[in-house]
Amino acid sequence: xxxxxxxxxxxxxxRFGDTMAVNGIDLKIPAGTYCCLLxxxxxxxxxxxxxxxxxxxxxxxxxxxxxxxxxxxxxVQRGTSMMFQDYALFPHLTCLDNVAFSLKMSGVAxxxxxxxxxxxxxxxxxxxxxxxxxxxxxGGQKQRIALARALITNPRVLLLDEPLSAxxxxxxxxxxxxxxxxxxxxxxTFIHVTHTQQEAIALADLVVVxxxxxIEQAASARDVYVVPLxxxxxxxxxxxxxxxxxxxxxxxxTVVLDLPDHGRVEFxxxxxxxxxxxxxxxxxxxxxxxxxxxxxDGGADSVNAVNGKVRSVEYQGTWVKVTLEGGGEDFVVNLxxxxxxxxxxxxxxxxxxxWTASDVxxxxxxAGRSDRPYARGQN
Amino acid sequence: MAAHANGRRPWxxxxxxxxxxxxxxxxxxxxxxxxxxxxxxxxGGLTFPLNGVSTRWFGALxxxxxxxxxxxxxxxxxxxxxxxxxxxxxxxxxAGLAFRxxxxxxxxxxxxxxxxxIVPGLVLSVGIxxxxxxxxxxxxWYSSALGAHLSWTLPFGLLIMFAIFSRLGRSYEEAARxxxxxxxxxxxxxxxxxxLPGIIGVALFGFTLSYDEFPRSWVxxxxxxxxxxxxxxxxxxxxxxALYALGTVTTVISFIVIAISLISIAIIQFxxxxxxxxxxxxxxxxx
Numbered sequence: 001x002x003x004x005x006x007x008x009x010x011x012x013x014x015r016f017g018d019t020m021a022v023n024g025i026d027l028k029i030p031a032g033t034y035c036c037l038l039x040x041x042x043x044x045x046x047x048x049x050x051x052x053x054x055x056x057x058x059x060x061x062x063x064x065x066x067x068x069x070x071x072x073x074x075x076v077q078r079g080t081s082m083m084f085q086d087y088a089l090f091p092h093l094t095c096l097d098n099v100a101f102s103l104k105m106s107g108v109a110x111x112x113x114x115x116x117x118x119x120x121x122x123x124x125x126x127x128x129x130x131x132x133x134x135x136x137x138x139g140g141q142k143q144r145i146a147l148a149r150a151l152i153t154n155p156r157v158l159l160l161d162e163p164l165s166a167x168x169x170x171x172x173x174x175x176x177x178x179x180x181x182x183x184x185x186x187x188x189t190f191i192h193v194t195h196t197q198q199e200a201i202a203l204a205d206l207v208v209v210x211x212x213x214x215i216e217q218a219a220s221a222r223d224v225y226v227v228p229l230x231x232x233x234x235x236x237x238x239x240x241x242x243x244x245x246x247x248x249x250x251x252x253x254t255v256v257l258d259l260p261d262h263g264r265v266e267f268x269x270x271x272x273x274x275x276x277x278x279x280x281x282x283x284x285x286x287x288x289x290x291x292x293x294x295x296x297d298g299g300a301d302s303v304n305a306v307n308g309k310v311r312s313v314e315y316q317g318t319w320v321k322v323t324l325e326g327g328g329e330d331f332v333v334n335l336x337x338x339x340x341x342x343x344x345x346x347x348x349x350x351x352x353x354x355w356t357a358s359d360v361x362x363x364x365x366x367a368g369r370s371d372r373p374y375a376r377g378q379n
Numbered sequence: 380m381a382a383h384a385n386g387r388r389p390w391x392x393x394x395x396x397x398x399x400x401x402x403x404x405x406x407x408x409x410x411x412x413x414x415x416x417x418x419x420x421x422x423g424g425l426t427f428p429l430n431g432v433s434t435r436w437f438g439a440l441x442x443x444x445x446x447x448x449x450x451x452x453x454x455x456x457x458x459x460x461x462x463x464x465x466x467x468x469x470x471x472x473x474a475g476l477a478f479r480x481x482x483x484x485x486x487x488x489x490x491x492x493x494x495x496x497i498v499p500g501l502v503l504s505v506g507i508x509x510x511x512x513x514x515x516x517x518x519x520w521y522s523s524a525l526g527a528h529l530s531w532t533l534p535f536g537l538l539i540m541f542a543i544f545s546r547l548g549r550s551y552e553e554a555a556r557x558x559x560x561x562x563x564x565x566x567x568x569x570x571x572x573x574x575l576p577g578i579i580g581v582a583l584f585g586f587t588l589s590y591d592e593f594p595r596s597w598v599x600x601x602x603x604x605x606x607x608x609x610x611x612x613x614x615x616x617x618x619x620x621a622l623y624a625l626g627t628v629t630t631v632i633s634f635i636v637i638a639i640s641l642i643s644i645a646i647i648q649f650x651x652x653x654x655x656x657x658x659x660x661x662x663x664x665x666x
Contacts, residue, residue, distance in 0.1 A: 055553050076559040088550035092572040102558035104568070153558060 004031030005066065005156030005189035007052060012061035014047050021047040023213035029191065029206060034183045036200035037193045039210035045193045046161055052191065053082045053159050065157060081155035085162045087146040089134035096121065096130040099148045120148045140171045160192040164199060176203060197237055201225060209233050231281040231363050240283040241331050247274050257282065263302030267360035281363040286334040288359040291322060294350040305354035306331055310345050324353060417623035425620060436624035449625065452609035455520050459605060460589040463528045467536040467585035468578060475540030492537055495530045500594030503530060508598030519601040527595035532585040539584065543577035576644055583640045587633060
């Protein structure tokens with residue numbers, strides 16, 4: 001086994017013409033981590049992957065692997081290996097020759113490279129397909145060959161560009177598990193680009209949420225999901241309601257927030273305490289909210305509560321998703337099925353959604369995303 | 380073919396089938412006439428009906444003095460076409476690779492290269508011939524005519540390679556690089572094998588365009604004719620079916636060239652499949 005494969009980006013920037021694809025990011029991926037770069041298309045996640053792989057040169061900044069700046073080095077010298085989104089299997093070579101390709105390039109004798117390629121094929125359960133041409137394989141099989149071909153170079157960092165996006169749902173879940181197992185067995189760093197939240201959360205030790213060329217948050221899957229740093233992360237990961245308001249008072253360790261149309265939110269002040277008068281965003285998990293039916297015009301007491309009409313009710317099996325009509329973005333309540341069916345609501349019913357102060361989570365970067373002190377030195 | 384609901388074809392099928400039949404007749408009918416008439420009997424003339432059947436007109440091609448230097452013209456045309464083919468393949472592939480990476484002036488060079496397709500061949504031929512005379516270099520089939528032919532085949536080859544390379548995803552080369560291949564290894568082991576059928580197509584195109592080129596050879600060929608010029612000369616002074624025999628022979632040559640290309644592609648495919656099947660057999664036997 002080679003050196004472990006710690007990847008670090010230092011003030012890394014990539015510009016294509018006038019477009020800023022990656023905007024001065026700092027990120028440290030510890031050795032042996034399964035890291036997912038998550039974000040919508042065009043957020044720069046693939047560019048980051050390609051800069052680590054050496055298929056793209058940063059406009060500025062450094063890419064370090066195990067402390068060494070690798071900008072300008074070839075992929076082989078970096079000890080990285082990439083699995084391409086379309087797999088890029090060579091159509092004129094058999095699976096065996098595809099897997100043996102890198103050994104052939106480095107001058108390994110035919111018998112030995114064949115033998116090693118066979119072992120690698122066996123490792124991805126593709127030994128029987130050694131003599132097939134790529135065109136004769138299904139998507140899942142192609143992916144295994146691509147994985148074998150990338151791993152035979154004995155990399156310290158494996159880079160995967162949307163590896164599961166071309167597969168159907170069943171295969172996607174299966175391969176997801178296999179990738180994770182493979183990473184544990186090998187102990188090397190995996191960096192996996194995806195636009196699917198569920199995939200990132202299920203796989204990654206470190207989830208890097210990206211938006212428009214910057215890192216919004218880099219943290220464990222649970223932290224990204226439960227304690228998002230910014231409104232963007234809270235919205236993108238789902239599972240949260242984001243509310244914005246003005247801090248009208250901080251007293252007795254409680255922050256009081258005026259919402260434009262939903263009354264007030266009160267929550268215990270934690271460091272950093274927002275200054276009075278500032279505009280902040282908070283989030284509340286959808287599954288920490290309870291519903292009560294409103295009778296008449298009741299509910300003047302709307303601290304840590306939102307009044308509204310039910311727009312839709314979706315049954316999800318173990319829970320029920322209730323969406324309220326609101327002024328701005330949707331306010332969603334996820335109720336356990338027991339709680340919902342104890343007192344079911346229908347579309348059009350006036351309801352009051354309420355939560356406890358301790359479930360309020362303060363987001364940073366109130367009005368915009370201009371300040372992002374979290375990008376450096378996270379995780 | 381999508382079957383009609385009641386199993387009968389719509390009337391449009393018959394209309395289009397008739398148009399296609401007429402097209403095929405127009406395309407191959409005259410050629411068929413010439414092939415048949417080239418087997419005219421010894422006392423036959425230039426028109427139907429056949430007055431017996433013989434192959435004497437084929438013999439006359441090579442033994443009769445007045446038919447001119449057919450054998451020489453033929454070997455010149457073949458040699459020229461092979462040289463044109465080789466140069467067209469080399470330059471088209473290299474240009475195709477160059478245009479894959481953007482470079483300054485790429486668009487200008489592309490238009491300059493393709494513009495020669497629009498220039499009338501005869502004008503180009505006269506121009507090249509004059510140019511050689513002005514420089515005091517005597518025009519020859521292997522110099523001035525070669526250049527004239529390349530002005531015709533290179534833009535074609537370039538356009539074909541553009542089409543082929545545009546379908547070749549960049550990720551193949553990146554994958555090769557990722558797996559430790561240097562630029563040459565990537566070209567030799569990945570790019571060229573993948574685009575090989577296209578390269579054979581360019582070669583075929585280069586050969587046939589040169590082999591039957593008349594206008595661009597006209598002034599540039601020098602004292603010794605290529606085959607199309609020789610045939611043209613013959614039509615003015617031969618009035619025997621030997622002319623038809625010549626048409627048949629040249630067509631056969633073209634077909635042989637096409638057949639060689641197709642067979643070579645088939646052999647490549649066959650070797651790949653057979654190697655695969657053979658290995659699978661040995662694996663099954665071993666396991």
